[in-house]
Amino acid sequence: MNGVMLSQGLRSPMRHLAGLRRAKAISTSIVHNETIFVKNNDEFVNKVMNNDKPVIVNFHAEWCEPCKILTPKLKELIEPLNNLDLAVVDVEDNAELVHTFEVKAVPAVIAIRNGLIVDKFIGLVDADMINNLIDRMSGKKKDGA
Amino acid sequence: MTLFNNFRKLSNFVKPLKRTECLIVLSRRTFANGTYDYDLAVLGGGSGGLACAKEAINQGAKVAVLDFVTPSPQGTKWGLGGTCVNVGCIPKKLMHQAALLGEAIHEAVAYGWQVPSVDQVKINWSSLTEAVQNHIKSVNWVTRVDLREKKIEYINGLGSFKDPHTIIATLKNGSQKELTAKNIVIAVGGRPHYPDIPGAKEYCISSDDIFSLSNPPGKTLVVGAGYIGLECAGFLNSLGYSSTVLVRSVPLRGFDQQMAGMITSEMEEKGVKFHHRCIPVSVEKLETGQLRARWLNTETKEQGEDIFDTVLLATGRYALTEQLNLKAAGVNVLSENGKVVAETEQTNVPHIYAVGDVLEGRPELTPVAIHAGRLLARRMFGGASQLMDYDNVATTVFTPLEYGCVGLSEEQATQRYGADNLEVYHAFYKPTEFFIPQRNIRNCYLKAVALREAPQKILGLHFVGPVAGEVIQGFAAAVKCGITMEQLVNTVGIHPTVAEEFTRLNITKRSGKDPNPASCCS
Numbered sequence: 001m002n003g004v005m006l007s008q009g010l011r012s013p014m015r016h017l018a019g020l021r022r023a024k025a026i027s028t029s030i031v032h033n034e035t036i037f038v039k040n041n042d043e044f045v046n047k048v049m050n051n052d053k054p055v056i057v058n059f060h061a062e063w064c065e066p067c068k069i070l071t072p073k074l075k076e077l078i079e080p081l082n083n084l085d086l087a088v089v090d091v092e093d094n095a096e097l098v099h100t101f102e103v104k105a106v107p108a109v110i111a112i113r114n115g116l117i118v119d120k121f122i123g124l125v126d127a128d129m130i131n132n133l134i135d136r137m138s139g140k141k142k143d144g145a
Numbered sequence: 146m147t148l149f150n151n152f153r154k155l156s157n158f159v160k161p162l163k164r165t166e167c168l169i170v171l172s173r174r175t176f177a178n179g180t181y182d183y184d185l186a187v188l189g190g191g192s193g194g195l196a197c198a199k200e201a202i203n204q205g206a207k208v209a210v211l212d213f214v215t216p217s218p219q220g221t222k223w224g225l226g227g228t229c230v231n232v233g234c235i236p237k238k239l240m241h242q243a244a245l246l247g248e249a250i251h252e253a254v255a256y257g258w259q260v261p262s263v264d265q266v267k268i269n270w271s272s273l274t275e276a277v278q279n280h281i282k283s284v285n286w287v288t289r290v291d292l293r294e295k296k297i298e299y300i301n302g303l304g305s306f307k308d309p310h311t312i313i314a315t316l317k318n319g320s321q322k323e324l325t326a327k328n329i330v331i332a333v334g335g336r337p338h339y340p341d342i343p344g345a346k347e348y349c350i351s352s353d354d355i356f357s358l359s360n361p362p363g364k365t366l367v368v369g370a371g372y373i374g375l376e377c378a379g380f381l382n383s384l385g386y387s388s389t390v391l392v393r394s395v396p397l398r399g400f401d402q403q404m405a406g407m408i409t410s411e412m413e414e415k416g417v418k419f420h421h422r423c424i425p426v427s428v429e430k431l432e433t434g435q436l437r438a439r440w441l442n443t444e445t446k447e448q449g450e451d452i453f454d455t456v457l458l459a460t461g462r463y464a465l466t467e468q469l470n471l472k473a474a475g476v477n478v479l480s481e482n483g484k485v486v487a488e489t490e491q492t493n494v495p496h497i498y499a500v501g502d503v504l505e506g507r508p509e510l511t512p513v514a515i516h517a518g519r520l521l522a523r524r525m526f527g528g529a530s531q532l533m534d535y536d537n538v539a540t541t542v543f544t545p546l547e548y549g550c551v552g553l554s555e556e557q558a559t560q561r562y563g564a565d566n567l568e569v570y571h572a573f574y575k576p577t578e579f580f581i582p583q584r585n586i587r588n589c590y591l592k593a594v595a596l597r598e599a600p601q602k603i604l605g606l607h608f609v610g611p612v613a614g615e616v617i618q619g620f621a622a623a624v625k626c627g628i629t630m631e632q633l634v635n636t637v638g639i640h641p642t643v644a645e646e647f648t649r650l651n652i653t654k655r656s657g658k659d660p661n662p663a664s665c666c667s
Contacts (some may be wrong), residue, residue, distance in 0.1 A: 063282035091286060100292055 033079050036087040044097055048087050054113035054137045055085045059103045061092065066124035067107040073127075074109070077134055084138040111137050150403075183209045185525065186312055186326035188304040188469065191227020193501030194332030194504045195288065200522035202295045209324060210292065211314050213303040216341065217353040218346040219267045225292075225299070228334050229511040231281055236356035237376055239277045242381030243268065248545070252556075252582035262343045268384045270361035278357055300324075306474035309494055315510070328525055331469065331476075331485060331499040332518065335462040335509070340368070344428030349456040350435055352377065355626065362386050363454025366438050368425045370396035372542045374459035375408065379544040382417045389418040389451065391425060391440055393460075397542065401554035407609045411546040411588040418448060428456050440534030480505040489532055490521050498525075508538050516609030539621035541614035546588060549613030551621040552605030558594045566606075568597045570630065570650040576611060577641040591646055592654075593630065601630035616644040 024027060036047045036055070046058035048055045050088055058074055060067045078086040091098050101110060101117075111133060119133060185201045187194040190212025198208045216222045223231035250266050260266070292299045302314030302322060312329065314322045337351035352373050363386055367378040370392040378388040390396075390412075391512065396419075397405035413419060426439040431452065440449040464484045471479070475494050478486040484505035490498045500521055501514035516533060523529035537549035558567055571592035579586050594605040606620050625631075627643075630650075638645025652658045 061283070061286065063279035063286075065279070095289070095293070098290065104287075104290060 019024065033082055033085075035075055035079060037084060038087050038089045038094060038097070040094070041096055044087070044089070044094075048084075048112055049115040051085060051112075053083055053085050054118075055087050056133070056137060057087045057089060057101075057110045057112055059089050059091055059098065059101070059106050059108040059110070061090065061106045064106045070107045070109075070124050070130075073130065079128065081134070081138050084134065109133070113137065169577055181310060181325045181327045183207050183298070183324060183326040185209070185328045185330065185522075186211065186304075186324060187330045187332055188312070189227065189330075189334055189503075190225045190288075190299070190331035191332060191334050191501060191502070191514070192229050192348075192511040193334075194227070194330065194517040195292075195518075195519040196570060197330050197332065197500055197518030197522045198292075198297050199295060200519045201526055202297055204522060204526035206522075206526045209298040209300060209326065211304040211312070213298045213301060213315075215303070215336075217336075217351060219350055219354045221354045221357060223357075224282065225288050225301075226281075226285055230284050230288070232353050232356055235284070236277050236281060237352075237380075238543060239280065240273070240356065240380045240384075241376065241545075243273055244515055245382040247383055247385075252584070255582040270358075270384075273384075274357055274359075280391065281356075283501070303468065305468060305470040306472075306476075307470075309474045309497065326494045328498070329474075330518075330521065331466075331503055332496065332501045332514070333465040333469065334502040335464045337458060338461045338463045339458060340425060340426055340460050342427050344430070344436075345458065346426075347430050348430050349458045351458050355457060357423060358455075362457075364452075365389070365455040365457055366391065366436075366451070366453045367457045367459055369459035369461070370409075370419075371459060371461065372397060372400075373462075374457075375412065375544050376542065377457055377459060378417050382412070382415060383545050386455075387416070389420065389453075391423045392419055392421045392445075393424050394422070397548075400542070400548075401556065401605075401607050403555060403592075404550065404607050404609055405546055407546050407588040407590055408542065408544050408546065411585070411609075414585055414587070415545060423449065425458075460511070462502070466503060488655055491515060507535055508540065510538065510540055513538055536649075537621065537624050539617050539624075541617060543614070546609060547610045547611065547613035548607070549617030550605065550607045551624050552603065553594060554605060554607070555592070555594050558604045562596065562604075566597050566637060568595050568601055568630070569593070569654040570595065570652065571654055572646060572650055572652060572662065574610070574643065574646045574662055576643050578611075589643075590660075593633065593647065593648070593650055595630045599631070603628050603630060603633065608643075608647075610643050612643070616647075620647065 038044045048057060056074060056078060058071055060071050074086055076082055089097055091103065105122050107124060108122050109120065110117055121129065184206035185198070187198045187208065187210045190210050194210060198210045201208050212225050213221045229235060236289055239327060244518050247268060250260060254260055254263055288357065288514045289299065300314050300322060302316040304312045306316050307313050307323065311323060311325050314324065316322065337353055339345045355362070355377060364379060365381050365388050366388055367388060368375045368391045370390055374390060375396060378390045382388040395402060395405065396409050409419060422444045423440045423442050426441050428436050428438050431437055436453050436456050437450060438453055439448060441448055454634050463482065466479060466483045466485065474497055476492045476497055478493050480486050482505070485499040486490060486505045487499045490500050492499060498521060500518045502509040509512060513535065520533050520542065537552050539549065541547055541549040553561070555569060569592055571590070573590050575586045576589060589610045591608040593603055595601040595603045603624060606624065608616050633647060634650065636648045638648035652660050
């Protein structure tokens, strides 16, 4: 079931963002572990879609209690890693991204590698699932494990 | 996006033409088929407007919704969703719930719960308002996402008519957008009315402000005893903020007065002070920052005054029709109160409609606006013919002890049918849960107003007690089916509940027998 969901997820937003990919690519090979706070589409394309490293994208809202638990947790786990980035997208400031990724509830977490969605979960999930996702994305575990 | 581009292209085109051939341009836009920007433009993104817009999209129409909140005199504003979501039903119910939970903590002790320092339990106003506002913002967001998904264009601008098919939307930054629509629905709702007394706009708040008030309200004066005033005074008092209510004529005017009396008795017994037959005269700010409110008893001509931390005005709401520039649209069916008179939601201009609180003589309730909005959209685009039935709409006043009702009040029934043709069944009751904490049962009362002649069709049901809203909802469906007293008393109750008291009704007012309960279970 997950496989089907993922492949469907790969299509629609990608077609939309494909156009945006032609935007200037900024090199992100500088060792940079700070969390990316996405303010607009260009920033998203440059720092997430065109990132050499895989990125965990966290859709966040200030009025959402579970987000206030999940976002700091993700920061805590990902900032020390130098082969995985975290991008936080405030849903109030990024309506188009919300629409593109069909985010209907927060918190939502989408894992992106080389501009493709490789995983997605909605809601506050337990620490195991978060750690699992991070391990897979940072290469510690093989995909599909 | 598209709208703005169209506007730019059009303005380049229209400006030179305007001076010489404006008449032709106008006629080209209003008479040509299919040259409107939208099939439907909805003015107002509240309960009625959004329901109508979403149903219209389902029917295949191209829809735009305009929504704009003019800040209150105290500067409060809010997002998409209308009065109910932002400054009405939703925050009200949440605060009512907070108040009930506060009472429950104390009752819990009687049931054996060991609550440490129960006498020091108090409300943190900031935490409450933050939780309430966070919920409202989440609803605002989901609403916006929903509109986007359904491809309904949302314009955050104040709409007004330029001509029968053209609307000008004024955005927050002052810029304007123009759009044309084949059909237009006015769903702008209303806002609190401010009495014309010194200090009203400067120092007083309204229901627009209370749910996001940055400082705890403290000792509060509520001016007005309609359901908004009573509900606010009710939860404020229960949260620990001493409350006083100024009643101009009678509480809950338009509602069954016997039941209204039970509600106010209960509130008085809980510590809310009432000043009857009093109107506000002035509100001034003192050096301490507190407010001195003065009032006049219209009967005794006595003057009264007191010092409060907050003065909350709840003296009625007015429809936002003035800023629409209805003259330009040719709509001329406004009542004295500025509301739109439209029996079937259609104004005198065939393609302009109205729905929700803005309508004259209709219950100002969210479910009414939603249902009417949906049926209207189906009639406009789906070829349907079903009209909205405004009769027997159930409603509930969410004072700490709630009042739910459906159908006619005893006064209305008496006026319509005559006392001789009516039979009123009534009873006091004792909710099982009230015994242990020794809660006041003096105002737990219900009645059924029915026709006297068999099978005694029920005209109205009235209930004061806990969870009145939940109790009355099912009976509203029964009343819609024409339930009779015979059917009601032959319905077996669920025990132990408070709703079952309706099935136990057997004492009539006419008999003069004591309606107080002897004991339960018999």
